[in-house]
Amino acid sequence: MVEKRLVSFAKKTVTNVISGEDFELPEGLKKKYSQKDGVFLKMYVAGELRGSSQIPIGVYKTFEAVKEAAITAAFNDPTSTPISEDELSDLDFEISILSKPSPIKGLNSVDIKKNGIMIRKQNFNAMILPDEIKEEEMDVKEAVEMCCMKAGLTPDSWKKDNCEVFKFDVKTTN
16 A cells, blocks of 8 residues: 555645745655656546646656656646646646556466556557456456457457566555
8 A cells, every 4th residue: 555645745736836835755755755656647627637747767756756646647648637726725646656567477477456558569568457347347368368459459469479478566545
């Protein structure tokens, strides 16, 4: 489970961008989240999804990735308008920390209750999180096929030679 203090940090980041104030993550959380995990962040205003952002695995330290994802979701998500000061009191985040992906050895090696799936083929890639798999009531094969389609590939691309399929663990705030 991701600490609620990391969610508070995301909210404080957005608040401070609007107000122009500086804010640092407490030293203890900086140490705890200094590894380079990936982050998938969803931003809600009054319970409605308002924006999201994904930071790939290994790009930033986790606490920096949360900060960047919060700013992107709040101000640069192309599917929505930037967050306003009036919306800050109704602002909430769901943060998923994504572990380093490992190649799957077969579909039966994926636990869709806790593993996300990532597809990579040349310049095409996509991922699907366990929550999305559960919402869509997919089995592993359907999830891999959906991931292929999200990457702009045919559903059976995962079976082909130059397509890589990975699984990764996900820790999410709720």
